[in-house]
Amino acid sequence: MNEIFGIPANTLMVALLIITGAILLVIAFVAWRYTLSFRLGLRNLLRRRSQTALVIGGLALSTMIITSALGIGDTIDYSTKVQVYEDLGGIDIQVSTSTINTGVRGPRRH
Numbered sequence: 213m214n215e216i217f218g219i220p221a222n223t224l225m226v227a228l229l230i231i232t233g234a235i236l237l238v239i240a241f242v243a244w245r246y247t248l249s250f251r252l253g254l255r256n257l258l259r260r261r262s263q264t265a266l267v268i269g270g271l272a273l274s275t276m277i278i279t280s281a282l283g284i285g286d287t288i289d290y291s292t293k294v295q296v297y298e299d300l301g302g303i304d305i306q307v308s309t310s311t312i313n314t315g316v317r318g319p320r321r322h
Contacts, residue, residue: 216282
């Protein structure tokens, strides 16, 4: 699998890593600049452990569902393509647009 939605996988990986790095930098800036707000947010996460675990589990489950749907879609696409090529068989007739040089020239104009 070299492409995802027509985008090369390496390009997509680099772009996502850059976006993730930018998000982490923003979080670090907020934690450094607004320490009280950041600590209040972390405190809320630690107090509601079951709700936090439920949200993280839901995100993991939705990611797994989307990933498996994409994988199944690629598999079905490949299988359908291979089956169509097998059903069509070999080439019966090949048509080309080559010109034949007969050595005869067209009419001369003076």
